[in-house]
Amino acid sequence: IEELRSHSMGNNLTVGVNVSLTELMTILTDVAAKSPNFGYCAELVKHIDLIANDPVRNTGTIAGNLCIKNQHNEFPSDLYLILEAVGAQLTIMESGGKTSTISPAQFVSKDMKKKLILNVVLPPLDPKVFVFRSFKIMPRAQNAHAYVNGAFLIKFNANKSSVESASLCFGGIDPKFTHATNTEKFLAGKNLFSNDVFQGALQTLSNELNPDWVLPDASPEYRKNLALSLFYKFVLNIAPEGNASIKSQYKSGGSVLERPVSTASQRFDTYKENWPLTKNIPKIEGLAQTSGEAQYT
Known part of the structure; x- marks a missing residue:
């Protein structure tokens, strides 16, 4: 249509x-x-x-x-x-x-x-005040449902000193859970990058995350910790450069690893003094098999 x-x-x-x-x-x-x-x-x-x-x-x-x-x-x-x-x-x-x-x-x-x-x-969404990030943790790069996925939208005030509103959404917790409502309310009007506020947000989030357990899903404990880690990763990712409350060695935890297509090669050394040991010797049937001439019964 x-x-x-x-x-x-x-x-x-x-x-x-x-x-x-x-x-x-x-x-x-x-x-x-x-x-x-x-x-x-x-x-x-x-x-x-x-x-x-x-x-x-x-x-x-x-x-x-x-x-x-x-x-x-x-x-x-x-x-x-x-x-x-x-x-x-x-x-x-x-x-x-x-x-x-x-x-x-x-x-x-x-x-x-x-x-x-x-x-x-x-x-x-005005980029001066809104910040959005999302994450998906899955067993492989494609063709897989998420163990846990998260999408987070924060609206800051004009100078980004406090949170005006938050939308914290998680998947893979249980069929009825989407918004971490209590944590969203907790963050309103607070400085997200203050350690006390962040620790309070993590505790609030931990209290409202109660994953179900339906096999073959991962265990509730794993998925709960994964959801908490995604929120932590989000905060590290959006934290302003030079923020004194976040140590520089932790900042890289907010980045998403880019995994290119992997390649590999094998190399075997040969030593003439040890021949026939280590000598390259083609398999007798190799050419017939690789060319398709070999018949199998």
Whole structure:
């Protein structure tokens, strides 16, 4: 349906839900380059790139991913998590033509019988006061659900001395948990980079994280500590350079490791004085086997 595959840019970015994840990445990359208020979209692209693999992202759509989350709340949807964290809205149409706007968190518990998702609306976020980061911890680089994923949006005051509001979202805790609500409230009006405040935030977060345990998921203790570590990593990542409360040797803990494609080679030395030991001797059947001439029964 062509109307569900379009996108438009005004005060907000509106994207039809039949857009594939690959197309969404292209749209977000273009918008991030053109408008500073949508610079956070570059972070969204990095996270979407961790979803499944190229063929899945080429065919899978926004609506498909979100509807899986709607029908199976235990699904640790990365797309749902990052959209909820940045304050995106979903436009829903009922069979009678009535439309309404809801958050992704409201959507996952909504009865979608005789309803249709039309689009996703992404808001502008002033980079002078808003900071967004997201993380996904998974067993391998692709084709894996997250053990725990996290998406964090902080709105600072004008001089970044205190937090005005926070959106701290986690996946992989339990089917009903998204926002660390108590921690969000705790941070309001406080200096995030004060050690006392940060320790208090960690304790508050620890108290409200109660992961379930459904095999074959990782243990609750591991996932809880992982979620706490992601919040710590986030704070290290966004901390201003030269902040006296953060030691320089810890600052690198906030960076995300870039792991390029690995390569390897083997080298065997040969010593003529020991021949035939260490001498390169081709396997007799080697050429026939590698050329396909060998017949096997």
